[in-house]
Amino acid sequence: MVRQEENGLVSTVPSNRHRPESRPQDASPERFEYADVSRRIRPAPPRYRNEIGKFGIHRGPQCAACGRCVDTCRHGVHVRPEGYLHVMRPYDYRCIGPGCGDTGSYCIDACPQGALKLAVNPVSETMGDCRWTPDLLLSTWAMAETGRPPGNHLESEVGASGGGFDRLRFRFPDSPPPGLSREDISTKLLLNRRGDSRPRIEIDIPWYGGGMSFGSTNLRALLGKARVAKAFNGFTCTGEGGYPERFIPYKDHVITQVATGLFGVREETIQRARIVEFKYAQGAKPGLGGHLLGDKNTPSVAAMRETVQGVSLFSPFPFHSVYSVEDHQKHLDWIAHVNPRALLSAKVSTPGDVDMVAVGIYYAGGHIVHLDGSYGGTGAAPNVAKKNIAMPIEYAIGRVHQFLVAEGIRDKITVIASGGIRTPADVAKAIAMGADGCVIGTAELVALGCIRCTACESGRGCARGIATTDDELLKMVDVEWCTQRLVNLYAAWRQMLVDLLFRLGLDSVSALRGRIDLLGHLDYENEA
Amino acid sequence: MPAKYVIHHKTAKPRFRPIGKLGIVEWREDCSGCHNCVKRDCVYRLYRDEADTLRNEVGYLDYIYQCKGCLNCIQNCTKNILTRVVNPEFRRLGDGYYTPDLILSTWYQAETGKIPVSGAGYGGPFSGPGFDSMWTDMSEIVRPTRDGIHGREYISTSVDIGRKLPHLEFENGRLMDDPPPLAETPLPVIFDRIPPHWRRGAVTSAVAMAAAEIGTLAILDEASLRESGGSLRSHAIPFITAPHAATANPAEAATLVMIPDGPDVMAVQTALKREHSAGIVAIRIPAAPGVTGRAADLARGGADVIQLAFDSHGRERGAAQPRHLRDVLRDTHTTLVREGIRDEVTLIASGGIAAAEHVAKAIICGADMVAIDVPLILALECRLCGECERGQPCPIALEEIDAGFGARRIVNLMAAWHSQLLEMLGAMGIREVRRLRGETGRCMFFEDLERDTFGRWFGKRKTDS
Numbered sequence: 003m004v005r006q007e008e009n010g011l012v013s014t015v016p017s018n019r020h021r022p023e024s025r026p027q028d029a030s031p032e033r034f035e036y037a038d039v040s041r042r043i044r045p046a047p048p049r050y051r052n053e054i055g056k057f058g059i060h061r062g063p064q065c066a067a068c069g070r071c072v073d074t075c076r077h078g079v080h081v082r083p084e085g086y087l088h089v090m091r092p093y094d095y096r097c098i099g100p101g102c103g104d105t106g107s108y109c110i111d112a113c114p115q116g117a118l119k120l121a122v123n124p125v126s127e128t129m130g131d132c133r134w135t136p137d138l139l140l141s142t143w144a145m146a147e148t149g150r151p152p153g154n155h156l157e158s159e160v161g162a163s164g165g166g167f168d169r170l171r172f173r174f175p176d177s178p179p180p181g182l183s184r185e186d187i188s189t190k191l192l193l194n195r196r197g198d199s200r201p202r203i204e205i206d207i208p209w210y211g212g213g214m215s216f217g218s219t220n221l222r223a224l225l226g227k228a229r230v231a232k233a234f235n236g237f238t239c240t241g242e243g244g245y246p247e248r249f250i251p252y253k254d255h256v257i258t259q260v261a262t263g264l265f266g267v268r269e270e271t272i273q274r275a276r277i278v279e280f281k282y283a284q285g286a287k288p289g290l291g292g293h294l295l296g297d298k299n300t301p302s303v304a305a306m307r308e309t310v311q312g313v314s315l316f317s318p319f320p321f322h323s324v325y326s327v328e329d330h331q332k333h334l335d336w337i338a339h340v341n342p343r344a345l346l347s348a349k350v351s352t353p354g355d356v357d358m359v360a361v362g363i364y365y366a367g368g369h370i371v372h373l374d375g376s377y378g379g380t381g382a383a384p385n386v387a388k389k390n391i392a393m394p395i396e397y398a399i400g401r402v403h404q405f406l407v408a409e410g411i412r413d414k415i416t417v418i419a420s421g422g423i424r425t426p427a428d429v430a431k432a433i434a435m436g437a438d439g440c441v442i443g444t445a446e447l448v449a450l451g452c453i454r455c456t457a458c459e460s461g462r463g464c465a466r467g468i469a470t471t472d473d474e475l476l477k478m479v480d481v482e483w484c485t486q487r488l489v490n491l492y493a494a495w496r497q498m499l500v501d502l503l504f505r506l507g508l509d510s511v512s513a514l515r516g517r518i519d520l521l522g523h524l525d526y527e528n529e530a
Numbered sequence: 531m532p533a534k535y536v537i538h539h540k541t542a543k544p545r546f547r548p549i550g551k552l553g554i555v556e557w558r559e560d561c562s563g564c565h566n567c568v569k570r571d572c573v574y575r576l577y578r579d580e581a582d583t584l585r586n587e588v589g590y591l592d593y594i595y596q597c598k599g600c601l602n603c604i605q606n607c608t609k610n611i612l613t614r615v616v617n618p619e620f621r622r623l624g625d626g627y628y629t630p631d632l633i634l635s636t637w638y639q640a641e642t643g644k645i646p647v648s649g650a651g652y653g654g655p656f657s658g659p660g661f662d663s664m665w666t667d668m669s670e671i672v673r674p675t676r677d678g679i680h681g682r683e684y685i686s687t688s689v690d691i692g693r694k695l696p697h698l699e700f701e702n703g704r705l706m707d708d709p710p711p712l713a714e715t716p717l718p719v720i721f722d723r724i725p726p727h728w729r730r731g732a733v734t735s736a737v738a739m740a741a742a743e744i745g746t747l748a749i750l751d752e753a754s755l756r757e758s759g760g761s762l763r764s765h766a767i768p769f770i771t772a773p774h775a776a777t778a779n780p781a782e783a784a785t786l787v788m789i790p791d792g793p794d795v796m797a798v799q800t801a802l803k804r805e806h807s808a809g810i811v812a813i814r815i816p817a818a819p820g821v822t823g824r825a826a827d828l829a830r831g832g833a834d835v836i837q838l839a840f841d842s843h844g845r846e847r848g849a850a851q852p853r854h855l856r857d858v859l860r861d862t863h864t865t866l867v868r869e870g871i872r873d874e875v876t877l878i879a880s881g882g883i884a885a886a887e888h889v890a891k892a893i894i895c896g897a898d899m900v901a902i903d904v905p906l907i908l909a910l911e912c913r914l915c916g917e918c919e920r921g922q923p924c925p926i927a928l929e930e931i932d933a934g935f936g937a938r939r940i941v942n943l944m945a946a947w948h949s950q951l952l953e954m955l956g957a958m959g960i961r962e963v964r965r966l967r968g969e970t971g972r973c974m975f976f977e978d979l980e981r982d983t984f985g986r987w988f989g990k991r992k993t994d995s
Contacts, residue, residue, distance in 0.1 A: 050601075050602075050605035050606060051605060051606050051607070051608070051610070052604065052605045052606070052607060052610040053605065054601070054604075054605065091610065124613050124614075124615060125601070125604060125613050125614045128552065128599070128614050128615060128616050130653075131653025131654065132653055132654055132655045132656075133651070133652065133653050133654075134653065163654075163655050163656040164655050164656050164657075165655070165656025165657055166656050168656065282670055283668070283670060286651055286652075288668040288957060289668030289669065289956060289957020289958065289959075290953060290956070290957055293647070295647075319956075320670070350670055351668060351670065353667050353668050353669060353670055354667045354971075354974055355670075356670075359670050376652070376665065377651060377652045377656075378651050379650075379651045379652075380649060380650060380651065381649060382647050382648065382649045383647065383648070383649070384645045384646065384647050384950065384953055385635070385645075385646045385647065385648055386645070386646075386885075386886055386887050386950045386953060386954060387953060387954075387957065388648075388651060388652040389652050389654060389887065390664075390665060390666050390887045390891075390954070391665065391666050391667075391668050391954065391957050392665060392667065392668050393665055393667075393974050393979060394656065394665075396983070397979045397982075397983045400983050400987070401982075401983065421651075422651070444650065444651055447650075452650070453599075453600070453601055454650045454653065455598055455599050455600050455601075455650075456648040456649050456650045456653070457598045457600070457648070457649070458648075458649030458650060459647055459648065459649050461574070462573065465573040465574065465598065465600030465602055466600060466601075466602070469649060475573060518987045521987070521988075522988065523984050523987075523988040525984075525991055525992055526984060526985075526988035526989055526990065526991050526992060527988070527989045527990045527991075527992060528988045528989060529988075529989040529990070
């Protein structure tokens with residue numbers, strides 16, 4: 003916050019909010035051409051002046067500015083910049099709460115004046131919901147800032163939905179096998195198992211970024227997603243809103259989505275991609291098409307989608323060219339011929355016959371079946387669809403896995419699960435139930451500051467600058483910050499996943515697949 | 531091709547300031563007066579509008595109602611003196627079944643007539659009791675219409691009310707039977723009797739007017755019909771409690787009347803039919819334990835229409851361990867199917883139908899259609915505070931409501947429900963609601979999914995506590 007000017011005077015740098023827009027708008031791609039994206043963890047502090055934490059620290063007027071709290075706290079709550087007399091307002095979002103009392107770094111006890119007070123932050127209690135509890139939001143923010151697992155003061159593995167992932171627990175062996183070290187644990191995920199002539203694409207982490215369309219989401223956030231995909235040798239997906247030019251530097255890590263609206267689906271966007279994904283349905287609105295409300299259909303979005311500005315865009319459901327598995331095969335053949343090196347993925351929702359659908363995708367030539375469960379999704383959807391239609395992903399994974407095993411084709415196709423994957427623990431549980439890997443969406447948005455107020459679709463869009471196309475609001479984030487937050491998140495997730503595998507005694511994430519014996523359910527006797 | 535059934539909606543702003551969920555609390559002390567919160571940080575401009583509204587006094591003050599809780603003002607406050615709270619009044623709304631969120635959603639639909647839409651996935655519990663343990667299924671590929679539910683083709687939501695023949699008999703090519711009369715509603719929703727404590731002012735008229743506007747039916751008491759001088763009769767189902775005095779009363783000329791269940795109910799039905807040759811008689815049975823047997827008896831005995839009236843939370847009445855409508859309806863439906871008489875009788879379910887999804891789910895469980903009461907009152911801005919039942923004045927002055935305005939709000943709610951029903955039918959790949967009846971193949975039940983998935987892996991589910 004403080005900068006030594008050349009002439010020796012100390013002046014405060016204007017805070018982020020007051021900074022004049024120093025860069026031209028997103029118009030010039032060259033300016034943002036980054037040859038390399040690093041996986042390196044760097045601090046990516048929150049972009050708001052008052053970040054929200056679980057606890058609040060209040061410094062009373064008795065404070066004598068002795069600085070004891072600064073010396074005591076190991077979490078960066080109390081800071082006194084060089085040359086300053088007074089301690090800054092506490093960065094209380096970093097505080098780990100009363101549990102700190104046992105660690106010898108507890109500022110409350112250390113303050114000789116008794117000027118500090120610790121209380122639960124009332125705002126944190128109003129955030130989130132059953133699936134994304136305040137603790138999950140805050141722990142995701144902590145990971146995105148620091149690149150490390152969040153502290154134990156936050157519940158960072160499960161939410162409070164009362165079922166599915168939130169009631170599943172791992173059963174750890176008493177001690178990991180000797181000789182296993184964390185460095186040797188592989189988290190690679192193979193995407194082409196068909197053994198055909200197409201590339202044997204392998205990514206470094208068992209998850210990749212879900213499709214969010216240009217039009218629904220801020221291009222800067224999307225670029226952050228593309229850049230983290232490049233950094234971790236993974237993927238992100240265009241969603242159905244077309245392929246913005248600025249994705250091209252990351253084209254080896256961007257999946258082109260072919261959705262029913264066919265927005266931006268051209269020969270060159272298909273030829274550019276290493277994976278092409280057909281979106282048959284999406285978990286948040288199974289059985290319904292995409293839905294971009296008119297307010298978000300700005301001139302640039304309309305140009306990309308070749309539509310009229312301001313008109314609400316409903317993608318049809320389903321593909322009007324696909325009414326049978328044979329039609330589906332023709333569909334895949336079409337892409338396979340346009341791009342002979344691409345892997346083919348089909349994203350489907352989770353109806354009761356999802357297992358049959360998965361088999362159909364394999365026989366039609368698909369490399370990846372992507373199951374999107376009903377409780378996830380980032381896009382706008384009727385509440386009645388989000389809550390009620392199709393089954394949660396926790397049920398679908400096991401069904402599909404076992405059906406594919408029975409068909410003898412399990413090792414020929416990659417099963418990806420999405421729709422409610424919030425934490426690395428969810429990823430691991432999904433894999434233990436039979437998926438090969440996962441796709442995440444909401445977790446990435448939360449890392450960028452989403453608070454799940456669910457008002458993404460209305461008016462100018464997201465008030466946090468994430469899911470918006472509003473000229474003013476989209477300036478609330480920048481590409482570099484988005485990238486770093488996501489790099490940190492991915493790094494923390496990977497570390498937590500490796501740690502989990504280590505505790506389970508497994509040397510790779512692929513060894514976890516289908517290991518239902520390593521799971522237990524809190525609502526069951528667990529004696530199958 | 532017949533014209534599409536459309537319910538036209540038109541915004542009907544609430545008369546009273548609605549109760550919002552979130553509020554921003556500010557401690558005035560220590561405020562630096564920078565006004566960032568007011569001028570800059572509310573992307574919805576609510577604070578600015580607040581000032582305007584205070585100056586100009588137009589309509590209700592909607593800023594608390596409309597706070598979307600984006601936290602921008604809180605997180606950017608220069609002195610960090612703002613905090614967000616959940617409105618305690620919001621928390622007190624309704625009860626465990628008619629939750630505050632459900633009430634707010636109903637208000638929204640009654641105001642706008644639109645489907646509630648939001649982003650960011652579903653944030654509710656994994657499953658729950660009753661309807662919350664059902665997921666309607668969808669079809670990955672097959673859809674009823676080639677151009678989607680917004681297209682040209684038709685998804686029908688009409689249902690028939692009345693006795694149907696098991697088969698037709700002909701002699702020498704001539705139809706021997708006289709098919710019994712049928713009433714048709716364009717929506718599988720009719721309006722139930724409004725409980726007495728809500729029958730104030732123009733409430734009944736509003737309900738009847740709304741029924742007439744959208745072409746459905748409202749069950750009205752004789753007293754209400756008499757008071758109205760017969761003007762509400764066109765879309766009313768008179769509820770007749772004293773059938774012997776029924777001759778010169780509103781039952782006259784009504785195609786469809788309703789009577790309460792009783793020991794001689796079939797005799798009453800016969801008597802009413804004799805006096806009104808075209809009549810359809812519906813029998814209302816309180817859904818107490820054993821209601822399935824009673825409904826089957828009545829159906830065998832020739833009842834036209836049976837209404838199973840559950841309590842307002844969709845539970846059996848008078849049972850120590852009441853079952854939910856979901857299970858009772860499935861029992862009743864399958865019993866009638868097994869006896870081969872399901873198609874002859876119309877089943878109406880009522881009580882606990884609180885949202886559009888419940889309509890589809892009750893029909894999947896075996897009802898032909900549903901009757902609703904509480905949502906109608908919620909549409910009129912009721913807060914379910916219960917003051918009226920205690921004889922206290924109504925905080926929203928229900929007795930002063932204008933019939934036209936009330937009807938507007940109810941029509942809007944039904945427009946939103948109709949659209950949601952279309953969305954669900956569309957996702958299920960079903961193009962008419964009659965085909966949804968008892969169609970449990972288009973639905974997945976929590977206990978089945980748990981048993982088939984986790985049960986296989988983890989053994990027995992611990993007894994639900």
